[in-house]
Amino acid sequence: MTYRTRPDDAHPYLRAASAGVRHHTRALARTTATPPAPVDRVHLDVLHTHLTALHRLLDQLAEATRPPHPAAGRHLTTAHTRLWQATAEIHSAFHLLPSSTAAQGAEASECHPERLPEGPPVLTICQRHLAAGHSIRRKTTPTDLRPRTTACVR
Template sequence: MTSPPRADDAHPYLRAATAGVRHHTHVTGRVAKPEPVDRPHLDILHAHLTALQRLLDQLAEAARPPHPGAGRHLAAAHTCLWQATAAVHDAFHLLPSAAADSSECRPESLPEGPPVLTICQRHLAAGHIVRRKTTPTDLDRPPHITTCLR
């Protein structure tokens, strides 16, 4: 007999990513003076947020036909996550760029383009998906609060 699959086995990479985020949060919380935020950290955080958006979008699409209420809540979570992703993208551009200070850095010579633009490319791709499924009014709306019924 085989045991039923665990719920977290459906997305094993998500479990690993969650463990990495928890570890980073735990280590940062233990340090007496946390390191200043820099662009690479925000780029990685942005990558995690956009990956979570894709996952939420897939889950919302799968939940909608059999459970429309759950699908609506997952879609709302997707919108809230987009708002957080946009805020991280904006914060990224407000931080100073180390590449601009270095006279030896020549990102235009890289075949994949300047590294500073990878977050922008990822953000534009995620924004395209969000705007196809969400109205501008929904994107500007503050997050909703629900109470647990159980």
């Protein structure tokens, strides 16, 4: 028995991730009576995870679309580059926020992140970012990575 997916189910995890983002956006909108809490490193790490996953997906879609439809492939490649710029800004913001271990004071001395098999938690965002950066630098030039302002022509 073979299972055949529908075309709109080609990326089921993307649909689940999008639903999660919508849920958190709605939850934030519901708390308008109280000012929202400032973002912390954990939230930026999760957001960076979503952006790098979307970055890989856009890369795959651009590669598959470019041969039969060059113009659409160029637009997807441009989206891929712009998403990388957003991911880089999230990574920079992550490092500007205070770490949670600094806020915990005495508890921080008891923490031994070097004992974790995947390494210290603060470095996982950097490892993910370096891997994504390696792929973007193979396919783009420094000029492409410079921020630009664009205007819609429609």
